Amino acid sequence: xxxxREPLLWAVFSAGGMVxxxxxxxxIFVLWVAAPLGWVSPPTHGQLAALLDHPIVxxxxxxxxxxxxxxxxxxxxxxxxxxxxxxxxxxxxxVVTYGVATLLALVAAFLLLIP
Amino acid sequence: xAVNPNYTPYHPKWYRRRIPIFWWARKLSxxxxxxxxxxxxxxxxxxxxxxxxxxTVLRGDDTYRGFQQWLETPAVVVVHAVVLLIVLxxxxxxxxxxxxxxxxxxGRYRVPAGAILAAHYLAWLVVSxxxxxVLLGR
Numbered sequence: 098x099x100x101x102r103e104p105l106l107w108a109v110f111s112a113g114g115m116v117x118x119x120x121x122x123x124x125i126f127v128l129w130v131a132a133p134l135g136w137v138s139p140p141t142h143g144q145l146a147a148l149l150d151h152p153i154v155x156x157x158x159x160x161x162x163x164x165x166x167x168x169x170x171x172x173x174x175x176x177x178x179x180x181x182x183x184x185x186x187x188x189x190x191x192v193v194t195y196g197v198a199t200l201l202a203l204v205a206a207f208l209l210l211i212p
Numbered sequence: 213x214a215v216n217p218n219y220t221p222y223h224p225k226w227y228r229r230r231i232p233i234f235w236w237a238r239k240l241s242x243x244x245x246x247x248x249x250x251x252x253x254x255x256x257x258x259x260x261x262x263x264x265x266x267x268t269v270l271r272g273d274d275t276y277r278g279f280q281q282w283l284e285t286p287a288v289v290v291v292h293a294v295v296l297l298i299v300l301x302x303x304x305x306x307x308x309x310x311x312x313x314x315x316x317x318x319g320r321y322r323v324p325a326g327a328i329l330a331a332h333y334l335a336w337l338v339v340s341x342x343x344x345x346v347l348l349g350r
Contacts, residue, residue: 111313114255114302114306115306117255117258117259117299117302117303117306118302118303118306118307118336119303119335119336119339119340120339120343121255121258121299121302121303122296122299122300122303122340123339123340123343123344124258124262124343124347125258125292125295125296125299126296127343127344127347127348128262128265128283128347129261129283129289129292129295129296130289130292130293130296132280132283133280133283133284133288133289133292134289137348138348139280140347140348142269142272142273142276142277145266145269145276146269146270148346149266149269149270155266158263158266162259162262162263165255165256165258165259166256166259168252168255168256169252169253169255169256169259172249172252173249173252173253173256175249176246176249176250176252180236180246180249181233182231182233182235201256201259201260201263204263205263208263208266208267208270209263209266209267209270
């Protein structure tokens with residue numbers, strides 16, 4: 098019998114959900130709301146460039162963002178499956194959602210890891 | 213949960229009631245469930261745009277400034293304020309599920325749900341503080 102991939106997918110889903118829950122509100126508030134509205138002065142290019150200069154930081158960003166992409170894929174897949182009752186499209190939905198997440202992770206690797 | 217059993221041609225036909233696509237719109241708790249699951253779309257949008265923003269930083273000062281100008285467009289700010297609210301909804305619903313997903317035992321003693329919840333909210337506070345410090349501290 099084939100071993101189920103479900104536990105692995107669930108673990109990545111869970112990790113991505115935690116990354117988004119803990120990091121995203123602060124990042125989005127500071128970078129996309131507070132700074133554009135002038136409530137705080139936006140981080141300078143030099144400051145962020147110095148941060149992303151470390152390969153470890155870029156690798157970390159790649160891992161965390163990829164987990165979030167798979168979080169979306171897993172959750173969206175089951176929302177379509179359970180929410181819209183699309184049982185007959187199960188395989189297609191899985192291929193499309195995890196496929197898009199894989200593609201986004203590859204783009205992230207390309208943009209962040211290749212100097 | 214049976215996941216799409218592979219039918220044989222002679223599989224008996226089950227009686228199944230057709231369920232309308234918007235079955236969940238009839239009750240507030242179902243709407244909340246679907247909304248919670250749909251936060252993932254906005255979370256993914258956040259990840260894509262954060263990735264782009266990091267890339268503009270790597271590209272250089274000009275690209276970063278151009279992106280900054282796009283972020284300051286009024287319509288974009290409004291959209292991002294909405295994204296922030298939805299991501300906050302994700303955080304609150306996600307962290308409030310933690311006690312059910314995580315059973316911590318110390319010897320024979322099970323750590324109460326309230327403590328696990330408090331630990332997660334504390335982690336959220338600490339991480340948010342760190343993000344603010346890294347982005348704004350000079």
